[in-house]
Amino acid sequence: MKDTTTETMTGESWITTRLDALEDWAQRHSFWPFPFGTACCAIEFMSSVSAHYDMSRFGSEVVRFSPRQSDLLIVAGTINDKMAVPLKKIYDQMADPKWVVSMGACACSGGFYRAYHVMQGIDEIIPVDVYVPGCPPSPEGLMYGILQLKEKVTRDRKRLRARAGEAATAAAAAGEPEEEASGRSHGAVAPA
Amino acid sequence: MAVATAPSPPLEKYPAGSVEPVEPAGLDQPTWVVRREVLAELARDLRDHPETRFDLLLDLCGVDYPDREERFEAVYHLYSIPRGERLRLKVPVAEADPVLPSLVPVWKAANWFEREAFDLFGLRFDGHPNLSRILCHEGFQGHPLRKDYDPARRWILTEDKVYQPKFDLPPAGEDDMFERMVINLGPSHPATHGTFRVMAVLDGEVILASDVEIGYLHRCMEKMSETHTWQQVIPYTDRLNYCSSFINNVAYCRTVEKLLGVEAPPRAVWARTILSEFSRVMDHCVCNGATLVDVGALTNFWYYFQPREEIYGLLEACSGARLTVSYGRIGGLAQDLPPDFMERAWRLLEIIPPFVADVEKLVDKNRIFLDRAVGISAISGEEAVNWGWTGPCLRASGVGYDVRRAHPYDLYDTVDWEVPVLYGGDVYDRYRVRNAEIRQSLKIIRQLLERGMPEGPYIVDDPHVALPPKEACYNQMEALIYHFKLIMDGIQVPAGERYDMVEGANGELGFYIVSDGSSKPYRLKVRPPCFPIFSTFPTLIKGGTVSDMVATLGGLNVIAGELER
Amino acid sequence: MSHPTEVRPYRYTLAERLYLPLLAGLAVTMRHFLGNLFRRRKSYTIQYPEERRRYSHRYRGHHILTTRPDGSPRCVACFLCATACPADCIHIEAGEHPDENIEKYPVVYEIDMLRCIFCGYCVDACPEEAIIMSNNYDMAYFNRDQTIVGKADLMRPFTVDENQLGYRPVYPEEERQRAAMRREALDLVAAARRSGAGEQVEVG
Numbered sequence A: 001m002k003d004t005t006t007e008t009m010t011g012e013s014w015i016t017t018r019l020d021a022l023e024d025w026a027q028r029h030s031f032w033p034f035p036f037g038t039a040c041c042a043i044e045f046m047s048s049v050s051a052h053y054d055m056s057r058f059g060s061e062v063v064r065f066s067p068r069q070s071d072l073l074i075v076a077g078t079i080n081d082k083m084a085v086p087l088k089k090i091y092d093q094m095a096d097p098k099w100v101v102s103m104g105a106c107a108c109s110g111g112f113y114r115a116y117h118v119m120q121g122i123d124e125i126i127p128v129d130v131y132v133p134g135c136p137p138s139p140e141g142l143m144y145g146i147l148q149l150k151e152k153v154t155r156d157r158k159r160l161r162a163r164a165g166e167a168a169t170a171a172a173a174a175g176e177p178e179e180e181a182s183g184r185s186h187g188a189v190a191p192a
Numbered sequence B: 001m002a003v004a005t006a007p008s009p010p011l012e013k014y015p016a017g018s019v020e021p022v023e024p025a026g027l028d029q030p031t032w033v034v035r036r037e038v039l040a041e042l043a044r045d046l047r048d049h050p051e052t053r054f055d056l057l058l059d060l061c062g063v064d065y066p067d068r069e070e071r072f073e074a075v076y077h078l079y080s081i082p083r084g085e086r087l088r089l090k091v092p093v094a095e096a097d098p099v100l101p102s103l104v105p106v107w108k109a110a111n112w113f114e115r116e117a118f119d120l121f122g123l124r125f126d127g128h129p130n131l132s133r134i135l136c137h138e139g140f141q142g143h144p145l146r147k148d149y150d151p152a153r154r155w156i157l158t159e160d161k162v163y164q165p166k167f168d169l170p171p172a173g174e175d176d177m178f179e180r181m182v183i184n185l186g187p188s189h190p191a192t193h194g195t196f197r198v199m200a201v202l203d204g205e206v207i208l209a210s211d212v213e214i215g216y217l218h219r220c221m222e223k224m225s226e227t228h229t230w231q232q233v234i235p236y237t238d239r240l241n242y243c244s245s246f247i248n249n250v251a252y253c254r255t256v257e258k259l260l261g262v263e264a265p266p267r268a269v270w271a272r273t274i275l276s277e278f279s280r281v282m283d284h285c286v287c288n289g290a291t292l293v294d295v296g297a298l299t300n301f302w303y304y305f306q307p308r309e310e311i312y313g314l315l316e317a318c319s320g321a322r323l324t325v326s327y328g329r330i331g332g333l334a335q336d337l338p339p340d341f342m343e344r345a346w347r348l349l350e351i352i353p354p355f356v357a358d359v360e361k362l363v364d365k366n367r368i369f370l371d372r373a374v375g376i377s378a379i380s381g382e383e384a385v386n387w388g389w390t391g392p393c394l395r396a397s398g399v400g401y402d403v404r405r406a407h408p409y410d411l412y413d414t415v416d417w418e419v420p421v422l423y424g425g426d427v428y429d430r431y432r433v434r435n436a437e438i439r440q441s442l443k444i445i446r447q448l449l450e451r452g453m454p455e456g457p458y459i460v461d462d463p464h465v466a467l468p469p470k471e472a473c474y475n476q477m478e479a480l481i482y483h484f485k486l487i488m489d490g491i492q493v494p495a496g497e498r499y500d501m502v503e504g505a506n507g508e509l510g511f512y513i514v515s516d517g518s519s520k521p522y523r524l525k526v527r528p529p530c531f532p533i534f535s536t537f538p539t540l541i542k543g544g545t546v547s548d549m550v551a552t553l554g555g556l557n558v559i560a561g562e563l564e565r
Numbered sequence C: 001m002s003h004p005t006e007v008r009p010y011r012y013t014l015a016e017r018l019y020l021p022l023l024a025g026l027a028v029t030m031r032h033f034l035g036n037l038f039r040r041r042k043s044y045t046i047q048y049p050e051e052r053r054r055y056s057h058r059y060r061g062h063h064i065l066t067t068r069p070d071g072s073p074r075c076v077a078c079f080l081c082a083t084a085c086p087a088d089c090i091h092i093e094a095g096e097h098p099d100e101n102i103e104k105y106p107v108v109y110e111i112d113m114l115r116c117i118f119c120g121y122c123v124d125a126c127p128e129e130a131i132i133m134s135n136n137y138d139m140a141y142f143n144r145d146q147t148i149v150g151k152a153d154l155m156r157p158f159t160v161d162e163n164q165l166g167y168r169p170v171y172p173e174e175e176r177q178r179a180a181m182r183r184e185a186l187d188l189v190a191a192a193r194r195s196g197a198g199e200q201v202e203v204g
Helices: A005-010 A014-028 A040-048 A081-093 A105-109 A139-174 B036-048 B110-121 B221-227 B233-238 B242-260 B266-294 B299-319 B341-363 B367-373 B381-386 B427-451 B470-475 B477-488 B530-535 B537-541 B546-555 B560-564 C022-038 C080-084 C121-125 C172-194
Strands: A033-037 A072-076 A099-103 A130-132 B019-021 B031-034 B056-064 B072-080 B085-093 B099-101 B124-126 B181-185 B197-203 B206-213 B496-503 B508-515 B523-527 C063-065 C090-096 C104-112 C131-133
Touching: A014 A139, A033 A040, A033 A081, A040 A072, A040 A099, A040 A139, A040 B242, A040 B299, A072 A081, A072 A139, A099 A105, A099 A139, A130 A139, B031 B036, B036 B085, B036 B099, B056 B110, B056 B508, B056 B523, B072 B508, B085 B099, B110 B124, B110 B530, B181 B546, B197 B546, B206 B537, B206 B546, B221 B233, B221 B523, B233 B242, B242 B266, B242 B496, B242 B508, B266 B299, B266 B341, B266 B427, B266 B546, B299 B341, B341 B427, B341 C022, B367 B427, B367 B546, B427 B546, B470 B477, B477 C080, B530 B560, B537 B546, C080 C090, C080 C121, C121 C131
Parallel strands: A033 A072, A072 A099, A099 A130, B031 B085, B099 B124
Antiparallel strands: B019 B031, B056 B072, B072 B085, B181 B197, B197 B206, B496 B508, B508 B523, C063 C131, C090 C104
């Protein structure tokens, strides 16, 4: 049960830190988005993968509609209570490490639909890494959000490793994803 | 027996008092109040009688009047395509016994409309094949559009209460060696047309029966319009058919303008027509692009999206936003047109045709596409009308009904254009009709641009309807007071009701608005063109394969925002 | 007039049966491909973030609370923007301003960026031009605490770069453009008259 991270860290060699850095670099330059598009934001997402903006320049050429084959869940559009069940299922089916971008006012907070069937933000059920406001956000806004996420991936890893010792048992015990480490397997498990 | 104001089937056979016309003063179309006992027979008569021939059921909705003894009213909007006449039927029912006869045997379009009325109001329809909730989820309790329902009261859906499909299956034969399989498509699926769930029973590769579940984007727009002022509803209308949002603005603003009795000035009308046509081009680009992606022709998607980007440039220069423009206002436009509007519009007319031409060269005569599209999910004109179809899908089945031609509004009767009609009724013809409509839209725009921009105000000059110009607001006390009143109290629309329609990109987009004289709509019902079209989907794909199902789904242009509001 | 009860699907021509039109399609894609590869024609792609698309001066982006010359907000806490907002995302608390002519000022002015639908109704409603929008679309937040944007983040100093402004009530550059277009038109008319064209020219 004792997590080996702390020990490996103190005795960690230069090669494993470089491997981590390599892994980070690879991950943040090749997000494979899963466009969970429901409404108008999905159309702006389609614009951002179209010729004019072309998100494949950031490594997201491969837009995968299967949760098993993607690592970036872009929730674009209003999620209502009926859709919450599939959304949670899909989030659970995605393999770690995974990130969630909440695109548009409706996904972030319900937008101006304070209504009987609309979920007031997807963070009621899944942890969100980046909130991109807008209604709909322009493709540049979405790409800005993804660029911010790239930085977060690196920061996340460093911060996680720094806190690995204290956070390992706490995170395992709490069982809930924390804000910064949302969605990812926590620093408790370092790559082999 | 009072005399009806429209040609009618012989009404003598109905008991006295069961069909009463409402006084036409101030009403936009003949309206009859009908008792539910005679409704089924009257509906059949209206459809079949040679003098009336109301073959299209446009809309069926409920309205809640809690102060009346008969609390609910089911409102039916009928249309006769051969005669171009409209009729509204209102059937009051009491809360204790909200049962009406189902009109599914008369118009198949009634199927989903009745389910929606049941879901949102609790009206029951006797004889309906599958009266279950359609928009709200299965764990929902209560009927949300009733006036006593709190708009923000939510119910959580748990996994055990997920919708169970109801298939209308042929019985398994004795020599059936193969097991039937049920597959589930959606609600999150690559076709990204929105969110629907299709469950199909397959025998090998052939679809025996299927069921469709919608409601995954039910955003309660109609309830939200009851809690927001008339002006604040405009951003909600944007998000109905979000691929061509300006057309929704125009439809709503026109209906409210008619209720108010104001008219938008010529400059606004000219701009509305041009921008509506550009929006229509945008919508057809997305629809055809998405259909082609679904059948595997990805390149065309990029080709079609470039015109969209260019049109976004124009819309953004006018309104400030690319997609959800909110550019219409009640009485005209939100701001004046930008100074470079004409140059931008002319440039667009040069840019768009080459992209469409490229797609046509790639796809139109391509046997790979033809094999996927010709003869697939074909529906005849007669069937389509009975199912409530309008728009390009109907025109691909041989029925040339276009609101812009049949009931011209804005400047459509002053320009020279054609309504493209094809007779195949299949995926291929729906695709071709849309491409032809893009051409016709560009033709309309060209003629209007050649005419020149009319001078004058961009919004009606009525301080009770439109915000005064900002310079006046900063300098004159009176303008400031009107401004303040309009924002704080909102526009006061006189009591009344109206159904008004425009030709949306998918078909007849209608708004049925009931006003009680206050600053908020009493009831706002959107007649979504793709709602009856999508209700036909299980019938269309019966006997086809899964790949046919995907091709069909694309060609119907079902936009979830409009389908489920 | 009755509606058709039969369908008449498209009939293939011989060329189509033989897959010949595929060659025309291939020519189209090759034209695009070779054009992008060899000709120096600029492709349609905008290389964000190095290149940015120039939106118009009406773009509805991040809000700006304008300031008076002394740096205090122009806003007089009249609550018109909060009332006009369809999303109810503006929260204002008013306080008394020492200057009698101004009367009120906002002690707290917060916009919930995640609720905001960027419709511009607040700008339309403001009688003081105290709230306008910029053409900034770069917004992303990591957690919800950052998303309620307060007065300090919204205020911009009095002299602000016009190129960063978006949706607002008065567009000076549009006025200038219109004036320039009118001047041009008048010059053309004058030139035509001088050269003795002799036609009646209408200037709108």
